[in-house]
Amino acid sequence: MKKDLLKLLDLTREDITKILDVADQMKYNQKHGLPHDCLKGKTLAMIFEKNSTRTRVSFEVGVYQMGGHALFLSGKESQIGRGEPIADTARVLSRYCDGIMIRTYAQAEVEELAKYATIPVINGLTDFAHPCQVLADLMTVREKMTRLEGLKLCFIGDGNNMANSLIVGGLKCGMDVSVACPEGYDPDPRVLDFAKSVTDAKFTLCRDPEEAIADADVVITDVWASMGQEEAQKRRMAFEGVYQVNDTLMKLAHPGAMVQHCLPAHRGEEITAEVFEAHADEIFEEAENRLHAQKAVLSLLMGEN
Template identity: 55%
Template sequence: MSLVQAGKTYNLGGRDFIELTDYSTEEIRYLIDLAIEIKRKQKNGEAYQPLLGKTVGLIFEKSSTRTRVSFEVGVYQLGGHALFLSKNDIQLGRGETIADTAGVMSRYLDGIMIRTFGHDRVVDLARFSTVPVINGLSDLAHPCQVLADYQTIYEHKGQLEGLKLAYIGDGNNMAHSLMIGGAKLGVSVSIASPEGYEPDSQIMADSRELAAATGATIEVVRDPREAVKDADVIYTDVWASMGFEEEQKAREAAFASYQVNEELAALAKPDYLFMHCLPAHRGEEVSEGVIDGSNSIIFDQAENRLHAQKALMAALIG
């Protein structure tokens, strides 16, 4: 069943993808529908190459497994050429301005994906670029992951509106994008974070305002048991994301009671889904019994990074 009206399409060509706030509920639903259709084509061996003759630059100031592999493979499967650019490969890492980098790359490329630390770098790159810019991850948002996540939930549950997602752990970029996506799609999101590690207050306020239109609720609580109660989805992330490794010991202490384990998961609905954006640290933020258990769909969501990002590139660049 489609998430949008049968036959309805949206012209997203030339747009940037910085965060889900930039897209309407119907546009996000359309992208999920497109991802599911592209996935079907790929599984059936049907050719679909809207990027034929096009080149997409992939800027990595922050290393990755899933983002790099899924984008490179995705561009290839769509008929295009992916150009991997680490911070050591381009002058951006040696002091060239974002404006100059964007101006030059726009003359060579048909689209740009950037995975970086500061969100302002994504915003500035999009501001000065004349080709679509996709946020592959910043310290504030991870919209590509969340687009794939809600696609995965929809595939397993057959719906999005009315579901409850519990996110346990650091109020980081994943929590931010999950709240915004949930608010847009009618999924209630309950975040459980220890004091000092809550999500950004402005993003919380924005998400609650967006949720008012879809009937979803956005809440931040201290007790993970309160967040997980009757949840359809349990989601967690590492306690110390890339760039915060020096805080590992302090975070282990702060998050000690926030592990997603069998006892906590028992408070969710029996058919709950367990999700993790990976990489995971088994025995820290999640027990082996949960992440490797029958409710876990971590590899389905990892696979859907490929399909969701192909949908993005087909819609924005193709």
């Protein structure tokens, strides 16, 4: 049966743990020069309707390191950007390639692509979810903290795709999750419904960052206006002066708390330069782990496992 990675809501805790375990092995193999060419002779089609640095580079490098080939398809330069139905694109690419990664706007587009494709489809980012990034985040936290279960994860900022996926991924791994965002910028209702159903971890949604960050082991933030979102000035007014990870706020977190940011970071807005640089090693380890976590996903979906 074909397997996909469309959103973390589709995965079990065991699925996530398996991906993280394989990611750890992928990282070990690369660091020690051990062969891991399970994609030899295979091709990944990469559709980009949103611009990217980390997603494109990490997927392209990862496929190469695993012996395969990644093919970049710009939404503006391919037929999908000129009105070809998603269903037709899915069926064509399924006859050429062994997997599809798409970075786009609507989650429904990814779901439809997967419906008609006969090869695995990976969500590289939508407005609803960012599963690959959060898998890298969880990998990084587990590396530093040696566990996930029982930790408290705090997200401060817009209830965007990052917040959605962090809530789901964190709760599924047994982490308590707290989110602080302005009124009108809450996470997706589908995610909040899921959070209500969780019984073995605690979820809190509040307006006060001080309440959310209290005793947090992991503090995560993201830009106030995600790519493609308008009304930047309106958003600045809603977030500025309150929803910023700074030294004062970090004093309320658990001693030794780590900070994560999916990048790019707007220093002086959602995070101060001082906090960013104090936790830069953790943040750029998180960025590196995009490579290893995605290689794990590619291996499990496209490799010989």
